[in-house]
Amino acid sequence: MLQKIDHIAIVVKDADEALKTYSGMFGFEAVEKMGGPGGEFKAVLVRVGDITLEFLQPLTNKGSIARFLQEKGGGLHHVSFATNDINRELKSLKAKGKHLLNKEPMVLPDAKVAFVHPDAAENVLIELVQRASSGPKIPNIKMDITRQ
Secondary structure (H helix, E strand, C coil), X not given: CEEEEEEEEEECXXXXXXXXXXXXXXXXXXXXXXXXXXXXXXXXXXXXXXXXXXXXXXXCCCCHHXXXXXXXXXXXXXXXXXXXXXXXXXXXXXXXXXCECCCCCEECCCEEEEXXXXXXXXCCEEEXXXXXXXXXXXXXXXXXXXXX
């Protein structure tokens, strides 16, 4: 069962500038900064109250985050939903004929995650996450969501 929105990821040209903007408007504060796999992007998690955003800034011209920025100019990348049973969610979505990017969850040190292709959800990439502990952590995952 889905429990809540875990975080919303936004591709930006400059994560530090995005933090300044969101901090100035709404009081968001950085809670974690990490590099993506292969140094392709940096991710900055910001939070105000129960709301967590993840700013994704490409650091190279390669990879899905850079391609997203080049093609769309930035914006909403994915919505992450917290669940208490990721395997059940994936099984249910598969039974409904939804296009999954991961048939099985990827196991990370503090969570299990899986992605649902944008064509299954009104052109929005969905991440499902089942956490071992509370609070979002940025997974180091390489993913290509190009349509086939």
